[in-house]
Amino acid sequence: MSIEARAVSHPDGFRKATPGSGFGWFSILRLGLVQAALGAIVVLTNSTLNRVMIVELGLAAIIPGLLVGVHYGVQISRPLWGHRSDTGGSRTIWILIGLALLAFAGTLASATTLIFTQSQTLGLIVAFIAYVLIGIGIGASGTSLLALIATRTAPERRATAATITWMMMILGIIVTSITTGIALEPYSHLRLVEVTAATGAVAFCIAWLAVLGIERKPAVTPVSTATAPPGRFSDSLREVWRDGEARLFTLFIAMSMLAYSTQDLILEPFAGLLFGMTPGQSTQLSGIQHAGVFAGMAVVGLGGFFFSRRVPDLPRLFIVTGCIGSAAALALLCLAATVAPHWPLSPHIFVLGFANGMFAVAAIGTMMQLATLGRTGNAGMRMGVWGAAQAIAFGLGGLLGSVALDTGRVITGNDGSAFGMVFALEALLFLASTIVALRIGRRHMPSVMPRSGPSSIQAAE
Helix, strand or coil: CCHHHHHHHCCCCCCCCCCCCECCHHHHHHHHHHHHHHHHHHHHHHHHHHHHHHHHCCCCCHHHHHHHHHHHHHHHHHHHHHHHHHHCCCHHHHHHHHHHHHHHHHHHHHHHHHHHCCCHHHHHHHHHHHHHHHHHHHHHHHHHHHHHHHHHECHHHHHHHHHHHHHHHHHHHHHHHHHHHHHCCCCCHHHHHHHHHHHHHHHHHHHHHHHCCHHHCCCCCCCCCCCECCCCHHHHHHHHHHCHHHHHHHHHHHHHHHHHHHCCCCHHHHHHHHHCCCHHHHHHHHHHHHHHHHHHHHHHHHHHHHHCCCCCCHHHHHHHHHHHHHHHHHHHHHHHHHHCCCCCHHHHHHHHHHHHHHHHHHHHHHHHHHHCCCCECCHHHHHHHHHHHHHHHHHHHHHHHHHHHHHHHHHHCCHHHHHHHHHHHHHHHHHHHHHHHHHCCCCCCCCCCCCCCCCCHHHHC
């Protein structure tokens, strides 16, 4: 079959980009519902189930920690799922397959609470299998979803599209946390299984309705710049890795997300040990941080909506500002560690979250932009490579923070100094990420951007 014929049959198309509106805002909101469904299922396995294993079941904290690490580790398979969505004729099929598997695996993971009461060994085996399937489900659905948004959204809308979908994911997490918290009372392991199964079923149905017919919409204009269909998995992966821009962005994702996630497991202990916060107060502090993340994302989204055509380099500006702001906030936390508890910690953590949210969602928008610049139509593969880098960084981040904190406490014998060392390491990682971000997008872009949108890669990145 000729390239032209295959361009017609492929959902994204391979022709040179032509100016067009791509997905409208309503379609982007629909896909945001899919991201919200993902968040709704994952929050039960990464939060509620962790607590149950430690508190109600009395398991060592390392067990749920390792299980969460398993699902991050499995997501190294994201390039495979991205390639499947590139060559499978439909991205929505893989989104739904992944979500269905995720809903099943989440229910299976919650069912291990019943198994653990009978046999710890069998419970661990089933839990391991469940978390492997969770990682596969997230990889298949999440990668295909991002690839769909990237290839069907006009360049000038991608930063805002990324913001909308991620804010809706946070909204899904919030709604699920509230509703399931109510539904779980009075708690029992069986009730947890029932609530998890119901949540998965509702989330899948919402996602199915959201993507129904979305790839057949006639108003959608393909915006991919690829001129050839994707080849075999190995060829597609090789093409991505030979692209210096893609390699540079992979490095940026790995470094920045490592810095972003290193604080996850140490921020609440920091508040408890040095500021005397109770568990409830430190949990509220985490909520304040997420509120800051939400606000930072909103600023990026509004900026992209109103100024993407007027301000050159807007997403890159948000990335650099967010990374520098994160580094500054972490550096000031080093000072806070020396004067604790006499420090306005809550406003400080909100600012840290704001900077984190700004850089993170702008980076996702940049990811969507770069995904369409391959020689072949392999946006899914590119998203898979970057998604794998992100997952590995997240998996290592919590471990790095914990090990660095314990090492610092042994070396210095002082909690404040130990926390300060970890925060300083994170700040340095963010500064290094800023240097890498400034180098992204200096090549290849001017010839492929439509004149109606940003004129170069710098305008999108």
